[in-house]
Amino acid sequence: MADETPILDARDLEKTYTMGTQAVHALRGVSLTVQRGEFVAVMGTSGSGKSTLMNILGCLDRPTKGSYHLVGREVSRLDRDELADIRNQVLGFVFQSFNLLARTSALENVELPMIYAGVGGRERRRRATRALEQVGLGDRLDHTPNQLSGGQMQRVAIARAIVTEPKLILADEPTGNLDSKTSLEIIALFQDLRATGITIVLVTHEPDIAGFTDRVILMRDGKVQYDRPQTPVDARAAADAYAEVPA
Amino acid sequence: MNIFATFRIAVLALLRNKMRSFLTVLGIIIGVGAVIAMVAIGEGAKAEVQSAFDKMGTNMLVVRSGSSQQGGVRGGAGSQPTITWDDVDAIASEAPGVARVAPSIRQSVQLLGDGQNWTTSAEGTVPDYFTIRAWTLKSGAFFSEADVSGKTKVIVLGATVADSLFGPGADPVGAVVRVNNVPFEVVGLLARKGQSAMGQDADDVALMPISTFAAKIQGGLKKYMQGTVYVGANSPADTKLAQSSIDELLRRRHGIREGQDSDVTVNNLAEAASARAEGTETMTRLLAGIALVSLLVGGIGIMNIMLVSVTERTREIGLRMAIGAKPSDIRIQFVIEAVTLSTIGGAFGVALGVGAAEYLRSSLGWATVVQPEIVAISLGFSAVVGVGFGLYPAHKASGLDPITALRFE
Known part of the structure; x- marks a missing residue:
C-alpha cells in the first residue's frame, strides 16, 4: 500500500478511574498499532481493560496518559464536539445489543449518522439503501427492528456503521446476542468488509470468533499480554459447513 | 446538522x-x-x-341644577332651578374643552297617533343633542337649527313610542302625532338603542325643538332652564377639563366662593364609564x-x-x-x-x-x-x-x- 501511516497508533495509554477513595488502574501502559485493512480481535476477561481500551480507541473516552493517533491525527486531547466529529467521520460502531432505534425503519436507522454529518435527504436515502444492499438487506428497507431477526438487526447496525465509509469499524461483542450460525454469518460479513479495505477491531471473549481474524490481542490486568498475527479461518466456509449439519 | x-x-x-x-x-x-x-x-x-355607555352618549357630561335648601332640608339635585339660559350659552362659548351643548327640558305628555295613545315624557332640545347622546336615525331626519329658531311643530320619535302609536315596525315619518292635542309632524324615527346602562328603555322618547316645547307644551319660556344640560367634550381626554371648567364658570357666574357647595352638579359620564x-x-x-x-x-x-x-x-x-x-x-x-x-x-x-x-x-x-x-x-x-x-x-x-x-x- 502507498500509505504506510498506521490507521491507529496508541502509545503508553494509561487510564485511571477514581472509585470513591480508591484509584482503579484500568489501563497500565498499552501500546498498539493497527495497519490499514487489518482485522484485529481484542480478547480478555472482564476487568482486563479491554472495554476501557475500546472506549478510548472509539473516541468515547480520553486516556489519562499517553498518546493516540487516529489516521495520523492526535485525538487524545480533543474536546467533546471534536470527538463527536471524529466518531462520525472516521469510525463506525457495532454493538452487542445492536442499539437500533425502535419503531424506526431499517433505512432510517442507517440514515442516522448521515443526519449528523449534514448529508442531504436524497443522498442519505441513496447511500443508506446501498449500505443495506451490501449487508444483504436490500429487501428489508422498510422493516422496523421488531420485524427483524437478531442477525438481521445486527446487519442493519453494520450497514449503519459502514454507511459513512469509515476508516475503522469498532465492534464490541457483535456476536454476543446471536446464535452460532448467525454469528458465523455476521463474522463472514466482517471478513467481506475487510476484503474491501476497511480496518476492523473486534472485542470478543469467544476464542472461536477470534479465530476468524488476522491478529489476536489478549488483554490482562490493563496490559497487553500477547499480540500475535494468525491465519484466519474462512467464516463463509464455516457457515456453509454449519448449514449442512442437521438441526 | x-x-x-x-x-x-x-x-x-x-x-x-x-x-x-x-x-x-x-x-x-x-x-x-x-x-x-x-x-x-x-x-x-x-x-x-x-x-x-357609548349608547348613552360619547364624551358626555351632564349638568344639573343644584339642590334647594329650606330650613336645613336639602331637596336633591335639580330641585332648585339655578341654571339660566345665559348660563347655557356661556358654557357653549366660554368653557374650554366643550364641543357642544344641548339643554333639554322634559315633561310628561300624552301622544295620539293612528288611533293609539301613549304617555311618555316629551323632550325639548336642540340638534346637537342627537350628536352628544349618540342617536342615529332609522328613517327621516333630525330636526334642524331652523326648526328651533322657527318653533316648527316637528317631532322625532324613539322606536318604542313609534311602535306603540303606529304598530311594530311601521315607519311613522310624515304622519301627524298630537302632543297634548297639538299636532306635530313626525320627521324622524330613531334607531333602536335598547336598554340604557341604567336599565331603562332608552327608546321611549319623543324629541322636539326646545323653542316649540317651551311655547306649546310648557306654556312659555321660563327664566331658569328647568332641566338638564348635556355637554359634549372635545374628546374623551377633554371630559375632565370640561367638567372642571364648567364647574368653575358656573361658580363664577353664580357668585359661589371656593369651598362652598356649588348650586349645580356636573357629572362626567365618560369617567364613570372608564x-x-x-x-x-x-x-x-x-x-x-x-x-x-x-x-x-x-x-x-x-x-x-x-x-x-x-x-x-x-x-x-x-x-x-x-x-x-x-x-x-x-x-x-x-x-x-x-x-x-x-x-x-x-x-x-x-x-x-x-x-x-x-x-x-x-x-x-x-x-x-x-x-x-x-x-x-x-x-x-x-x-x-x-x-x-x-x-x-x-x-x-x-x-x-x-x-x-x-x-x-
Missing part, C-alpha cells in the same frame, strides 16, 4: 409515543384554551359596559391569571414527560452520540421536541379557546370578544413554555456520557 432534519427526528420521536405525546399536549391545550376563553369573556364584559371598564379589566386580568397558572402547569407536564423521556431514551442518546451527535445536537433535539409539543398544544388550544368563546356567545348569549393579540400572545407564550421547560431535560440529555448512556439498562 440542519434544522429540518432535527425537526424530523423530534417529530418521529414524538410519534413513537403517540398517547403520551397527546396527554402532554393536552395540558397545554387546556392552558392556552383557558387563557383565550377567559380573556374573551373578560373582554366581552368590558366591551358590553363600554357600548352601554371606571366601570376598569372594573371589568381587573376581572379579565384575574381570569387570565388563573388560566395562565393552568398553562404553567401544562408546561411542567411537558418538563415531566421530557425528563421521563430522557431517562427512557438514555441508550438512544448514547447511540446518537457514538455515531456523531454533538452535545448541542442532542440538546436541540430535545428542545425542539418540547417546543413542538407546546406549539401543537398551543395551536389546538387556540382552536379550543376560540371555539369555547364562540359557543358561549352563540349558545349562552355571553358577550365574548376574541382579540387577535391574545391569540398571538398565548401561542407565543406556549412556545416559550416549551423552550423554558424543555431546556432543563435537554441540558440533562446533552450532558450524558456516551459510554454510560450506551450501557444504561
Whole structure:
C-alpha cells in the first residue's frame, strides 16, 4: 500500500478511574498499532481493560496518559464536539445489543449518522439503501427492528456503521446476542468488509470468533499480554459447513 | 446538522409515543384554551359596559341644577332651578374643552297617533343633542337649527313610542302625532338603542325643538332652564377639563366662593364609564391569571414527560452520540421536541379557546370578544413554555456520557 501511516497508533495509554477513595488502574501502559485493512480481535476477561481500551480507541473516552493517533491525527486531547466529529467521520460502531432505534425503519436507522454529518435527504436515502444492499438487506428497507431477526438487526447496525465509509469499524461483542450460525454469518460479513479495505477491531471473549481474524490481542490486568498475527479461518466456509449439519 | 432534519427526528420521536405525546399536549391545550376563553369573556364584559355607555352618549357630561335648601332640608339635585339660559350659552362659548351643548327640558305628555295613545315624557332640545347622546336615525331626519329658531311643530320619535302609536315596525315619518292635542309632524324615527346602562328603555322618547316645547307644551319660556344640560367634550381626554371648567364658570357666574357647595352638579359620564371598564379589566386580568397558572402547569407536564423521556431514551442518546451527535445536537433535539409539543398544544388550544368563546356567545348569549393579540400572545407564550421547560431535560440529555448512556439498562 502507498500509505504506510498506521490507521491507529496508541502509545503508553494509561487510564485511571477514581472509585470513591480508591484509584482503579484500568489501563497500565498499552501500546498498539493497527495497519490499514487489518482485522484485529481484542480478547480478555472482564476487568482486563479491554472495554476501557475500546472506549478510548472509539473516541468515547480520553486516556489519562499517553498518546493516540487516529489516521495520523492526535485525538487524545480533543474536546467533546471534536470527538463527536471524529466518531462520525472516521469510525463506525457495532454493538452487542445492536442499539437500533425502535419503531424506526431499517433505512432510517442507517440514515442516522448521515443526519449528523449534514448529508442531504436524497443522498442519505441513496447511500443508506446501498449500505443495506451490501449487508444483504436490500429487501428489508422498510422493516422496523421488531420485524427483524437478531442477525438481521445486527446487519442493519453494520450497514449503519459502514454507511459513512469509515476508516475503522469498532465492534464490541457483535456476536454476543446471536446464535452460532448467525454469528458465523455476521463474522463472514466482517471478513467481506475487510476484503474491501476497511480496518476492523473486534472485542470478543469467544476464542472461536477470534479465530476468524488476522491478529489476536489478549488483554490482562490493563496490559497487553500477547499480540500475535494468525491465519484466519474462512467464516463463509464455516457457515456453509454449519448449514449442512442437521438441526 | 440542519434544522429540518432535527425537526424530523423530534417529530418521529414524538410519534413513537403517540398517547403520551397527546396527554402532554393536552395540558397545554387546556392552558392556552383557558387563557383565550377567559380573556374573551373578560373582554366581552368590558366591551358590553363600554357600548352601554357609548349608547348613552360619547364624551358626555351632564349638568344639573343644584339642590334647594329650606330650613336645613336639602331637596336633591335639580330641585332648585339655578341654571339660566345665559348660563347655557356661556358654557357653549366660554368653557374650554366643550364641543357642544344641548339643554333639554322634559315633561310628561300624552301622544295620539293612528288611533293609539301613549304617555311618555316629551323632550325639548336642540340638534346637537342627537350628536352628544349618540342617536342615529332609522328613517327621516333630525330636526334642524331652523326648526328651533322657527318653533316648527316637528317631532322625532324613539322606536318604542313609534311602535306603540303606529304598530311594530311601521315607519311613522310624515304622519301627524298630537302632543297634548297639538299636532306635530313626525320627521324622524330613531334607531333602536335598547336598554340604557341604567336599565331603562332608552327608546321611549319623543324629541322636539326646545323653542316649540317651551311655547306649546310648557306654556312659555321660563327664566331658569328647568332641566338638564348635556355637554359634549372635545374628546374623551377633554371630559375632565370640561367638567372642571364648567364647574368653575358656573361658580363664577353664580357668585359661589371656593369651598362652598356649588348650586349645580356636573357629572362626567365618560369617567364613570372608564371606571366601570376598569372594573371589568381587573376581572379579565384575574381570569387570565388563573388560566395562565393552568398553562404553567401544562408546561411542567411537558418538563415531566421530557425528563421521563430522557431517562427512557438514555441508550438512544448514547447511540446518537457514538455515531456523531454533538452535545448541542442532542440538546436541540430535545428542545425542539418540547417546543413542538407546546406549539401543537398551543395551536389546538387556540382552536379550543376560540371555539369555547364562540359557543358561549352563540349558545349562552355571553358577550365574548376574541382579540387577535391574545391569540398571538398565548401561542407565543406556549412556545416559550416549551423552550423554558424543555431546556432543563435537554441540558440533562446533552450532558450524558456516551459510554454510560450506551450501557444504561
